Amino acid sequence: MSQVLALKYRPTTFDGLIGQNSVTQTLTLALNQNRLSHAYLFSGLRGSGKTSTARIFAKALVCDKGPTATPCEECENCKMANENRHIDIIEMDAASSRKIDDIRELIEHTKYKPNSARFKIFIIDEVHMLTKEAFNALLKTLEEPPTYVKFILATTDPLKLPPTILSRTQHFRFKQIGEKDVVNHLSHILNLENVKYEEEALRMLSRSGNGSLRDTLTLLDQAIIFSKGNITAPSIASMLGLLDPKQLDYIFDIILAKDKEKIVYTIKELVDYECEVILDEIIAYLKSAFLNRDNRFSTMLSERFFRILSEAKNLLYLNADNSFVLSLVFFKMIEAVNIKTIDEIIENLENEKFRVAPDTLEVQTITKKSTREVKEETSKPQNLAVKSTSKTTLTS
Numbered sequence: 246m247s248q249v250l251a252l253k254y255r256p257t258t259f260d261g262l263i264g265q266n267s268v269t270q271t272l273t274l275a276l277n278q279n280r281l282s283h284a285y286l287f288s289g290l291r292g293s294g295k296t297s298t299a300r301i302f303a304k305a306l307v308c309d310k311g312p313t314a315t316p317c318e319e320c321e322n323c324k325m326a327n328e329n330r331h332i333d334i335i336e337m338d339a340a341s342s343r344k345i346d347d348i349r350e351l352i353e354h355t356k357y358k359p360n361s362a363r364f365k366i367f368i369i370d371e372v373h374m375l376t377k378e379a380f381n382a383l384l385k386t387l388e389e390p391p392t393y394v395k396f397i398l399a400t401t402d403p404l405k406l407p408p409t410i411l412s413r414t415q416h417f418r419f420k421q422i423g424e425k426d427v428v429n430h431l432s433h434i435l436n437l438e439n440v441k442y443e444e445e446a447l448r449m450l451s452r453s454g455n456g457s458l459r460d461t462l463t464l465l466d467q468a469i470i471f472s473k474g475n476i477t478a479p480s481i482a483s484m485l486g487l488l489d490p491k492q493l494d495y496i497f498d499i500i501l502a503k504d505k506e507k508i509v510y511t512i513k514e515l516v517d518y519e520c521e522v523i524l525d526e527i528i529a530y531l532k533s534a535f536l537n538r539d540n541r542f543s544t545m546l547s548e549r550f551f552r553i554l555s556e557a558k559n560l561l562y563l564n565a566d567n568s569f570v571l572s573l574v575f576f577k578m579i580e581a582v583n584i585k586t587i588d589e590i591i592e593n594l595e596n597e598k599f600r601v602a603p604d605t606l607e608v609q610t611i612t613k614k615s616t617r618e619v620k621e622e623t624s625k626p627q628n629l630a631v632k633s634t635s636k637t638t639l640t641s
């Protein structure tokens with residue numbers, strides 16, 4: 246591998262962009278219907294496609310057949326754009342050139358007509374880094390540039406931009422890229438690279454990348470080396486310091502079986518892991534179980550688990566001791582497995598009634614009514630279930 250994956254697989258067409266449909270749709274329409282603005286702002290998470298989109302858009306503007314959302318890729322303008330050496334596409338990094346003089350130079354540049362294309366395009370990356378004076382110097386040109394000039398500003402932090410800049414640009418927001426899209430993209434790349442993988446491993450990488458495709462691809466570079474060409478869930482777990490999915494299966498097996506002894510043992514085994522990482526992994530596991538309608542977890546039980554986990558995360562922010570928090574989580578979960586809902590209790594009771602007096606319709610109707618009335622859960626279900634063989638207990 247001579248080049249890092251993030252660069253090797255930088256998209257060069259709108260079709261190649263992942264997970265930014267609303268952005269690409271709007272830009273495509275603008276290009277094809279020739280309704281172009283003179284200044285665009287691309288904002289959003291790092292590594293989500295802003296710079297790539299700016300370059301694709303610039304190429305779409307300069308192509309001989311353009312402006313078009315599907316540049317020909319063959320004309321000299323397209324070729325130069327693809328090789329990042331188009332003289333009329335000027336990229337400026339505002340993180341390193343942030344002063345008023347840099348902007349003055351840029352404005353000077355806008356006064357000369359494009360060399361070979363119909364537009365002269367200025368891509369200003371990390372635009373929020375410009376100084377206040379530099380912003381002010383830019384304003385007038387940004388508002389009324391020469392007809393052949395287009396601006397594309399990009400930033401991860403649009404809140405740092407002065408409102409005067411925001412109001413002079415068409416704003417496109419780039420989203421975090423969803424897990425499914427990321428996983429598909431990774432598997433596509435791994436197939437091209439001839440690297441074997443388990444899909445679960447890709448999901449773990451995607452979660453660690455937090456919706457940034459660049460971050461995820463950087464992890465993938467590392468993963469290919471780390472797992473010696475066969476990317477498995479356990480190898481990624483060990484690379485990222487995460488729990489192996491099988492460990493998570495096991496943890497929930499013993500929680501659902503209310504096996505306190507094994508839980509204690511597991512808590513001891515987990516001391517080397519970061520508690521927050523474990524909690525995040527458990528949350529991701531439950532979320533996926535919930536969405537896949539895993540019948541080990543009823544809606545009610547998942548809800549309780551999620552609440553326990555979010556409370557635990559708050560505790561961590563208060564600097565509580567890691568293994569204390571983990572013990573609390575596991576034992577609260579066991580407790581939650583024990584709790585029955587009013588509905589479950591009533592159902593039990595009804596079954597009981599049927600056994601005792603299958604034909605007492607009246608009792609049944611009353612119990613049904615109380616299901617609706619009593620919405621609260623109870624935390625002392627067993628007692629209630631034992632005592633309440635009469636309708637009075639339920640309706641009281």
Ligand SMILES: Nc1ncnc2c1ncn2[C@@H]1O[C@H](COP(=O)(O)OP(=O)(O)OP(=O)(O)O)[C@@H](O)[C@H]1O
Pocket residue numbers: 250251252254255256261262263264265289290291292293294295296297298399400401422458459460462
């Ligand atoms: N939406 C996307 N579709 C396909 N690849 C993407 C996407 N977003 C990011 N990438 C991958 O990540 C790399 C970096 O993307 P890009 O430079 O466009 O991100 P960015 O949003 O400009 O990030 P930054 O905020 O750090 O400048 C690309 O080369 C590409 O491999």
Ligand SMILES: [Mg+2]
Pocket residue numbers: 295296297370399
């Ligand atoms: Mg960028």
Ligand SMILES: [Zn+2]
Pocket residue numbers: 307308309310316317318319320321322323324
């Ligand atoms: Zn072209």
